Amino acid sequence: MRGFDPRNYTGFLTVTLVCLFILYAPLIVVAVYSFNDSVSITRFTGVSLRWYADVFTGLEAAKFRAAAANSFSIAIMAAMAATAIATAAAVGMVRGGNFRGKPASFALISMPIMVPEIVTAVATLIFFSTIGFALGYLSILVAHIVFCIPFAYLPIAARLQGIEASFEEAAQDLYANRWRAFRYVLAPIMAPGIFSGFLLAFIISLDDFIITNFVKGAGVETLPTAIFGAVKQGIKPNIMALSTLLLLFSILIVTLSYLIGRSGNEKYQN
Amino acid sequence: MVTETKPPAVGIRSACKDYGSFTALRSVSFDISDNEFFTLLGPSGCGKTTLLRMIAGFEGITDGAIFLYGEEIENLPPDRRPVNTVFQNYSLFPHMDVAENVGFGLRMLGWTKGDIAARVKQMIALVKLEDFAHRRPAQLSGGQQQRVALARAMAPRPKVLLLDEPLSALDLKLRQNMREELKALQQETGITFIFVTHDQEEALSMSDRIAVMSAGEVQQIGSPEEIYEFPVNRFVADFIGDTNMLEAEVQQVGEGFVTCQIGDAQLTAVASQAVTQGQKGWLSIRPERLTIASDGLPATVEQTIYLGTDTQILARIEGGLNLRVRAQNDGARLAQGDCIFLNVADGAARFLVE
Numbered sequence: 339m340r341g342f343d344p345r346n347y348t349g350f351l352t353v354t355l356v357c358l359f360i361l362y363a364p365l366i367v368v369a370v371y372s373f374n375d376s377v378s379i380t381r382f383t384g385v386s387l388r389w390y391a392d393v394f395t396g397l398e399a400a401k402f403r404a405a406a407a408n409s410f411s412i413a414i415m416a417a418m419a420a421t422a423i424a425t426a427a428a429v430g431m432v433r434g435g436n437f438r439g440k441p442a443s444f445a446l447i448s449m450p451i452m453v454p455e456i457v458t459a460v461a462t463l464i465f466f467s468t469i470g471f472a473l474g475y476l477s478i479l480v481a482h483i484v485f486c487i488p489f490a491y492l493p494i495a496a497r498l499q500g501i502e503a504s505f506e507e508a509a510q511d512l513y514a515n516r517w518r519a520f521r522y523v524l525a526p527i528m529a530p531g532i533f534s535g536f537l538l539a540f541i542i543s544l545d546d547f548i549i550t551n552f553v554k555g556a557g558v559e560t561l562p563t564a565i566f567g568a569v570k571q572g573i574k575p576n577i578m579a580l581s582t583l584l585l586l587f588s589i590l591i592v593t594l595s596y597l598i599g600r601s602g603n604e605k606y607q608n
Numbered sequence: 609m610v611t612e613t614k615p616p617a618v619g620i621r622s623a624c625k626d627y628g629s630f631t632a633l634r635s636v637s638f639d640i641s642d643n644e645f646f647t648l649l650g651p652s653g654c655g656k657t658t659l660l661r662m663i664a665g666f667e668g669i670t671d672g673a674i675f676l677y678g679e680e681i682e683n684l685p686p687d688r689r690p691v692n693t694v695f696q697n698y699s700l701f702p703h704m705d706v707a708e709n710v711g712f713g714l715r716m717l718g719w720t721k722g723d724i725a726a727r728v729k730q731m732i733a734l735v736k737l738e739d740f741a742h743r744r745p746a747q748l749s750g751g752q753q754q755r756v757a758l759a760r761a762m763a764p765r766p767k768v769l770l771l772d773e774p775l776s777a778l779d780l781k782l783r784q785n786m787r788e789e790l791k792a793l794q795q796e797t798g799i800t801f802i803f804v805t806h807d808q809e810e811a812l813s814m815s816d817r818i819a820v821m822s823a824g825e826v827q828q829i830g831s832p833e834e835i836y837e838f839p840v841n842r843f844v845a846d847f848i849g850d851t852n853m854l855e856a857e858v859q860q861v862g863e864g865f866v867t868c869q870i871g872d873a874q875l876t877a878v879a880s881q882a883v884t885q886g887q888k889g890w891l892s893i894r895p896e897r898l899t900i901a902s903d904g905l906p907a908t909v910e911q912t913i914y915l916g917t918d919t920q921i922l923a924r925i926e927g928g929l930n931l932r933v934r935a936q937n938d939g940a941r942l943a944q945g946d947c948i949f950l951n952v953a954d955g956a957a958r959f960l961v962e
């Protein structure tokens with residue numbers, strides 16, 4: 339018997355290829371031209387790594403380095419804070435029984451994913467200026483922690499849902515208090531979920547542009563805002579090199595997050 | 609078994625449990641003696657697990673009290689109760705090897721490394737898993753996991769060990785072996801066991817005493833013999849073993865016995881409680897207590913079922929009632945339509961009020 343299989347439709351392959359092309363062509367162009375030997379961004383004259391060197395040593399290198407330092411330090415701290423909060427939220431939501439307002443809590447936690455980012459950005463900016471919070475490094479960090487929480491929450495809660503409650507009961511039965519049951523039993527079993535939540539939050543923070551651009555204040559840049567700033571003065575090939583580096587790094591992290599989430603699931607199925 | 613000086617291992621006093629509007633346990637009270645193999649037996653949903661989880665501390669108590677060697681424990685969290693549980697699905701920690709699993713309780717109790725290692729070694733030897741000490745649970749068979757769960761729960765020397773259908777995940781052969789091993793372990797360690805099962809054979813073969821439960825209530829508590837031979841009501845007689853359950857009415861009340869009319873015959877029975885003439889109830893007669901004899905109740909053979917060592921015979925007595933008879937196979941074969949006589953062994957018929 340043959341089930342429904344879209345692969346049997348005529349033109350399936352063509353449509354797939356067209357879609358993939360539209361999705362990836364711009365990225366491929368950027369990646370290819372980052373290796374271009376000329377200053378032109380439209381004419382390919384030869385392969386070279388000069389624009390990569392330029393990123394690290396050129397005129398704008400100091401600016402990029404500062405932006406990268408901001409981006410990475412913010413992403414790491416925001417991801418850690420968001421992961422900790424998301425883990426606590428997941429344990430409360432998944433293990434807290436059926437408390438009143440549970441659906442509402444879930445909606446509140448995951449809403450930021452659905453809300454258009456520009457709205458969140460404007461709201462965050464208004465919030466900061468209302469309470470008189472100075473815009474700068476710290477305001478970016480706070481904003482990033484907040485919008486990273488739902489992204490960290492989803493893989494962590496999914497993982498926790500697959501873990502039977504009897505593991506914690508067994509731990510408590512064996513004289514572990516609630517904290518130690520979490521620390522020695524639940525957390526290690528949840529670890530793949532927590533780690534994949536952390537990586538997701540990290541990459542979301544690292545790649546964020548809109549919210550960051552609103553709340554960064556003058557003089558503080560992250561990589562995406564620095565790239566945007568540089569592009570406004572005309573696209574130079576060094577931006578393509580920088581973007582390609584950022585792209586590769588993102589792919590690496592997302593792949594890692596996926597692999598960890600998957601391998602963990604196989605190993606701890608009980 | 610109960611000594612004067614020692615309070616019962618576990619005392620349950622009017623324990624009630626409601627889940628919202630549903631009552632899972634209604635006022636259960638009994639004592640479990642020190643060093644006893646005590647079984648909670650009953651059909652699915654009767655509240656066995658609920659009661660066990662209340663003793664372990666995973667479920668709160670709606671009303672009543674639970675005592676452990678005289679100390680009231682129903683308000684203590686599970687980690688402060690000196691009882692351990694063997695979970696039905698074992699719940700071995702997947703990220704720890706066998707030795708770490710067995711030592712977990714000791715670690716939480718703050719034992720020193722050396723003491724833990726010695727005790728873990730001893731426990732692993734007790735359940736015969738010496739060669740598997742450094743395997744993860746996922747690398748063990750079901751029977752081996754079961755032993756790890758046992759060793760882990762017994763390592764901290766609990767005052768009472770709680771076992772929730774620990775054998776139900778094993779295949780038949782292994783289950784029978786584990787029955788003997790469990791019983792031996794209990795006698796060796798002297799730990800009080802509270803064992804939950806819905807398998808009556810398991811309960812009869814292992815327990816010192818059995819509490820038969822139904823619909824959130826304890827129906828009868830007694831030794832396997834008492835439960836089987838002297839059921840106090842219709843539910844217990846029906847649930848434990850096979851029986852012929854016949855509607856009956858008391859015709860005469862004698863001293864220690866009653867007479868009832870069954871079909872066209874009069875039968876002498878032992879009543880489970882004081883009864884009066886004319887009272888309605890049931891007569892329970894175990895199939896193996898009916899024998900084919902040269903005289904007695906006249907009957908015709910309706911059907912025979914060959915069961916290896918026994919044959920089950922469905923016999924119709926005068927008055928149209930069918931009785932099941934279990935006869936040992938001794939070569940003689942009966943056929944449908946044969947006329948036989950049934951003899952009811954002394955004390956085999958039991959009159960039950962409800």
Ligand SMILES: Nc1ncnc2c1ncn2[C@@H]1O[C@H](COP(=O)(O)OP(=O)(O)OP(=O)(O)O)[C@@H](O)[C@H]1O
Nearest residue numbers: 627630632650651652653654655656657658659806
């Ligand atoms: N958390 C709960 N919420 C509501 N009802 C529950 C809950 N836990 C158990 N019950 C109900 O309480 C009754 C007793 O459940 P329990 O698990 O104690 O049965 P059991 O005797 O262990 O049965 P089994 O042999 O199937 O394991 C059942 O009718 C069950 O539906």
Ligand SMILES: [Mg+2]
Nearest residue numbers: 656657658772
């Ligand atoms: Mg149960």
